[in-house]
Amino acid sequence: MKDFWNKRYAEEEFAYGILPNEFFKRQLADLAPKSILLPAEGEGRNAVYASNIGWQVTAFDMSGEGKQKAFELAKLQNTSFEYLISDALKFKTTKKFDALGLIYAHFPSEIRKGVYRHLLSFLNPGGIVVFEAFSKSQLQNSSGGPKNEACCFQLKKSRRSSVFWILKF
Numbered sequence: 001m002k003d004f005w006n007k008r009y010a011e012e013e014f015a016y017g018i019l020p021n022e023f024f025k026r027q028l029a030d031l032a033p034k035s036i037l038l039p040a041e042g043e044g045r046n047a048v049y050a051s052n053i054g055w056q057v058t059a060f061d062m063s064g065e066g067k068q069k070a071f072e073l074a075k076l077q078n079t080s081f082e083y084l085i086s087d088a089l090k091f092k093t094t095k096k097f098d099a100l101g102l103i104y105a106h107f108p109s110e111i112r113k114g115v116y117r118h119l120l121s122f123l124n125p126g127g128i129v130v131f132e133a134f135s136k137s138q139l140q141n142s143s144g145g146p147k148n149e150a151c152c153f154q155l156k157k158s159r160r161s162s163v164f165w166i167l168k169f
Helices: 002-010 022-029 045-052 064-076 109-120 136-140
Strands: 035-038 056-061 082-085 097-103 123-134 162-168
Touching (some): 002 064, 022 045, 022 097, 045 097, 056 064, 109 123
Parallel strands (some): 035 097, 056 082, 097 123
Antiparallel strands (some): 123 162
């Protein structure tokens, strides 16, 4: 999987653009900037946005190419943040965060619960999870997202192609 993402992010263009995810942007607008962890951050568009509006950002991804592009984007927008290279299950830090942003951070079904438990362990009490992911109905579309049904989510009686939540712990 690491090779797939390194190849995708090695291209000159930003795979998902340079603007933040709209759902993520709307949710941060309602929150006071504190500290946020952004797993599977790719080329950094959400990290750059959060940093620019005052959040203390720690991001990580398995892709070194993604990190390089994230820093290019940060430099263009005159901001900075911490960005680590790590697999989600192996991510380590002594920090605790006020928010966790899981924006299209899809994990194989066999490790998904373990990944989420692991990532939630870095959240402060009362912290918030901003979550958006593809639902299984996205598999019918050609617009992207995982092609493996086990990586997608399903809301009962829903035909939406995205699933999104704001959770407070």
